[in-house]
Amino acid sequence: MEEVLDRAAQAAREWGGTSPDDRAAALDAVAGALDRESAELVALAEWECRLPGDRLRAEVGRTTFQLRSFAEYLRSGAVNGVVIDHEDVHWPPGPRPDLRRMLVPLGPVAVFGSTSYPFAFSVAGSDTASALAAGCPVVVKASHSYPDLADRTAEVVEEVLPKGVFALVHGRRCARQLVLDPRIKAVAFIGSSRVGRELHHLAATRPEPIPFYGGFGSVNPVFVTPRAVAKRGGEIARGFAQALSQQSGQLCTKPGLLVVPEGFAGDVAAEVRALRAEPLFNKLVAKRFETGVEALSAFLDVLVEGGPGAGGHAPTLLRTTAADILAGHDEALDECFGPVSVVATYRDSNELLELAAALPGQLTATVQGEDDDVLPELVAELTGRAGRVVWNQWPNDIATTPAMHHGGPWPATTSPFHTSVGVRAVERFQRPVVFQGFPSHLLPEVLEDNR
16 A cells, blocks of 8 residues: 555656646547457456446446546646736736636545446546546545456556556555545545545545545435326336336436325336346345335335345335425435335425425436426425436436536535536646746746747
8 A cells, every 4th residue: 555655646746747638648548448358347347246238338438438538628728727817017906917827636536436337437437537637646446346347447547557647455444544645635435425424524634634525325306296297107107117226226316215296106106016126236235225225114114115036136115205204204315225215295386395495415306397387496496405407307327428517515425516427527636726927937838828
């Protein structure tokens, strides 16, 4: 670990000082290497993660697309965030000096691999790509769910990048050490809120506190209006069941709370009951899921009893009412990672709005409605509580595009201002510096007048 951190610290200035074009070429090279080794990597992932090959091949494609997207962003020059205000002695509030602002990398970054995305949010995933694009060396803490895949992916990445710019470590002890080590200047984490909050506290209470960009997940509520049920209730029930069961419910954007008018819960239950059992990632994930369902079942009615079987875990559907949640029985607002969701019935629009107002911060919030029956107040409430608000679609898929925001108010993430998906994710690992009154030959190249 000492060797890894020393190499990262030594590489920080040189890697941070490389031109955006050079970093872009390096990210393109990583993407190309992953594409060439994709068959071996997918085979490893099928064995360790128990996910279907088609889904894994698509995720490798997403991962390399992300890397190339950051490369394109680097070549655009926008990554530097340059703003120049020339000297102006007649500036209205008073004489203005020559000011030149740019963004510089923070330094070595610790990235924690996600369990649910073994490629796109893991060793060479979005957090790693954005930190490298910012000019920061990266030390990845591998997920315990796929150690062999993590090692092989890291080998592919390390063969392409300069020495010290990238490394991989394993183990719970390494997690704590990474966050506390003074050579690490920022942390990106996707995982459970219990572990994430512990690490966040460590990052905030260091002698030199550092940014901790934690993504903890949420229940991602879906609000269904009466007219939507009347017009396309069957379609909504089927869509919800498919969203619940996608990747065995092991997604941070899984709809874990469905808020529906009274009388519609039975239709939803019929669709969920027809779903087949699918495997979870490993025994530890399965155990945590079973414990979570057991805890929820102590407070909520069981509408569809899933649970373990020969083919994996069948989805579970629980039931409550908006009135019970508002009365303080808010267990339905706690995320349970895996194939389980809660249906909450409401009596009228007032109860619907009160429940929306009672939500903690969310990654996503969805409305299934019709143009003439959605209350503007509902959209306003959800806008105040979610990083992404979805209309008549489902929240699972997180598009890799500049307009995407994958984040949300606490407790969904530790920073609602930043995204972990899309090129703006690079901004998490940069800070602004202003140069005042400098002669041109002492300025960074991107701040010179002839640029």
